[in-house]
Amino acid sequence: MLRSLVLASVASAALASGPLPPLPLGLLQEPAPKPDQLTVTVSRTGNPRADGSYELTCKPVGGTHPEAKRACARLESFAAEDTDPFAPxxxxxxxxxxxxxxxxxxxTGTWRGKPxxxxxxxxxxxxxxxxxxxEPVLPSVRS
Structure with a gap:
């Protein structure tokens, strides 16, 4: 949207006052997408090793989540299906x-650029x- 506004402003100004100096390329580029960053807090699963708070970063994969690579792959499958796994x-x-x-x-956090x-x-x-x-963004729960 910012890109469209800048281009429209430049076009209007050019028509009104003649040629303008070139714009810096940074104004015409879309901002880089933010990485997926989530905090996962789990309690009372019946598995003391699963309970706690974990950071999960995707693109690139990282954080303290015990299964970060698999969790990011699962989130990517939701993105490919255009499904929101966090919807109630x-x-x-x-x-x-x-x-x-x-x-x-x-x-909590950010996924696909949305809170x-x-x-x-x-x-x-x-x-x-x-x-x-x-799962595996959330741990398996003992039945």
Whole structure:
């Protein structure tokens, strides 16, 4: 959008006052995309090694997440499908009334250039599926 505004302004000015000096190329380039950076905080999974807070960076892969490479690959598969894995369960969903345990997770940060602040739990069948679908970004939960 900034690029369009700059080009329109330059064109208008050129028509009004004659030739202008060239613009710096930096004004015409799109800003580099921010890397995917997420903080994953997990508790009460039944696995003390899985509970805690982890940093996950993708493009390039890094951070303290124990399965960063697999987690980034999983997020990339969501991107390829143009699916938002952090979207809440629809209020129109019919969910089985099963309880998957006390595990909770929160994911915050940036993914695909957009802010993320998503909560996860195991309170019903839809939430259990949503959690499992995001593994290994979220750890497996003991049943």
């Amino acid at each position: 369960v629809s209020t129109r969903s019919l969910c089985t009334q099963q309880h998957g345990g006390p595990a909770t997770a929160r994911v 993320v602040d998503a909560a996860f739990d195991q309170k019903n069948g839809c939430e259990i599926s949503r959690w499992k679908d995001l």
